[in-house]
Amino acid sequence: MSFKDLQLNKSLLRAVAEAGYDNPTKVQEQTIPLVLEQKDLVVSAQTGTGKTAAFALPILQLLFNQQDSEKGGKKIKALIVSPTRELAIQIENNFKTYSTYTNLRTTVVFGGASIEPQKDILKKGVDILIATPGRLLDLHKQDIVNLDFVEILVLDEADLMLDMGFIDDVRKIERLCTREKQILLFSATVPHKVEFLANTILKNPERIEVEQNASTSKNVKQLLYYVPKRNKIELCLHLLRNSIKGNIIIFRRTKFGVDKLQKTLIKNGYKVDSIHGDKSQSARQDALNRFKNAEVNILIATDVAARGIDVDGLDAVINFDLPNIPETYVHRIGRTARAGKSGIAHSFCSADEKNYVKTIQQLIEQDIEIEQNHPYPLDPKAKPIIHKSKKTGSKHKKGRKSTASKKKKKRWY
Template sequence: MSFKDLNLIKPILKAVEASGYVEPTLVQQRAIPFILDRKDVIVSAQTGTGKTAAFALPILQNLFDKQDAPKKGKKIKALVLSPTRELAIQIQKNFKTYAEFSNLSSLVVFGGASIEPQIDVLKKGIDILVATPGRLLDLHKQDYINLDYIETFVLDEADLMLDMGFIDDIKKIERLCPENKQTLLFSATIPNKIEELAQTILKNPERIDVTPTKSVAKDVSQVLYYVPKRNKIELCLHLLRNTIKGNVLIFRRTKFGVNKLEQTLLKNGYAVNSIHGDKNQSDRQTALNKFKNGYVKVLIATDVAARGIDINELDNVFNFDMPNVPETYVHRIGRTGRAGHTGKAYSMCSADEKSYVKTIQNAINVQIPVETEHPYPLDPKAKPIVHKKQGSKYKKGRKSEASKKKKKRWY
């Protein structure tokens, strides 16, 4: 899916592209259509899943037709409440970035900073206000903020606001806004108090849950590298030399792939072993024991051979090839991060495996973090290489003249 598929308008798509984003994250794919339809939404998602853009982009689009200031100056039409000044600053920065090709203006107000500059901008009029609850109520009391024209009200990091004791302030602010507004609630978790709050301030909300499913090992940190297929071996060697610490179980899709990688790593001086379906049980067991006991640090395996491998202290899992079945991915990375230990799961994805990544992320409800700082980056627009099969130059059922001559006659 691309941002175009989310029915975003050109000026916003242009700003998104300028920021370097190519594909929407899971939370963006699910939330943007509902927010564009002006539905109330509850989203449970961790920080770092791209949720700011999930509400910023549709809010900007919904306000786009009203971006030019009327004679009396601009009125605040969208309000985003944030628990901390750092978060508030970050959110407003995002709004500014995505509004680059429009006349929509935004401002951030928070306590602990001089109030005068904030008042000056408010007097001129803005479209979008990002605020911490205390400073917002302060400015409202002094008549510098008018919430009568709010069309969209966003509560970000609602569970953190609850922990910080802002719940009464939130209710007060919500009552100051018009009744027919759209309300969006974002929270990493949905405890009972947040559920109760949601029931009082949201109308028939759509629920979006992008918290990891229980099946994904919570002690495993995942990372994804986009790399051209031809550079996978080089990147693998680069990561083994510079990034991966401790022992590593590398998964490949085929026996041929396992053997090929084993030869390459041996040539590069690695103590390595492999297990796959063509090896007999005693060879597999020997390889596994050597790995478990630390004689070899690298074990390469196919999925079939890896069934039932139980290594309590496995530091890393490495997906050299992305599996095309999400359950296989969960099964693979679940080999590490066991019995109270933490583990890392590295994955390499070439252009032809992108669809596998999407399926996996949808199934496990996690946006796998992408590492772009490496020597072999994949061009985001790269298309899979399609190998066309060469047809035979002979017509079917016709023997060549040479083979006819060679044929020994029985008579």
């Protein structure tokens, strides 16, 4: 099937061709016709399957005939709600690419950045707004955003949105939009809480599931290294020197861990940047841009970035710390081997992370290949070292009570 078969107009086909895409992916083939029929949808698809274009292209097509400004300026006709800033920016980039030959105007708003420039753009009027929940509600409270004309509402990465505690915000945003709207819900997985949300706000939705919810791309080679926790940095340096080349994302569980590893790699002469939740939005965006522009080839990140990064030609992912939520593993390694390319995922497992491997393998329904040929093997019987604080008793010697105090005395009470 080609994009022409999906009944897209010439302006969109031209932009898609210039972006280098010839044929639609599975999720695009199944989703685009149903969005054009203005049906509510629940789409279960992993990142890297082309799902942003699966809603961006039909939205642009549906709004194409309304692209010229009405009296009183442009109104927000499509609203895309995204859980993270990185993902929101990525979605805006996609919309801008595909709308090159239209007059449709798109913008993105998110927290952690100055609100004034965002207000200025919104006051001029936009057709399509991409937003994170908190900043969207702030702007609505200030009467800068009017959602009375929204025809299409997209909830992207709904499972992550609910995991981050945005359920009340999502419901509020849905109520602020018009009743007669089309809702498209996209989620990598559809756990019970996402299912419940879909059942309460969507009208007779069509369901699309692209591959298994927990599937990992066949193009990602997965390797598992059992290594003592204290040797993880040495193993990482060993692999970077000898086998892992190109553009790499390294995932750590904590911000402290990200900073510590970054300092070590810089000391060893590597070009590294990092992103985590304590960094300002501009610092995070700068790091991402430096990585995309090949100024650095290693990016260290916490999971705040796991779904928001879409980098062409990512060669490898390193799970320096294994995630305790198995779905997070799927999202992390989904950063590589996108759009049909191949990639490799290296995962380090210390003694206290062995249970995480079990739950990950159960989820993806396959055993991860164990790489034993490395200089820091973990003793298979090794148990995690648990650091116990030494109990310090009283500094006074036992039996210091006077003989008088030891005698049974009659008390007045």
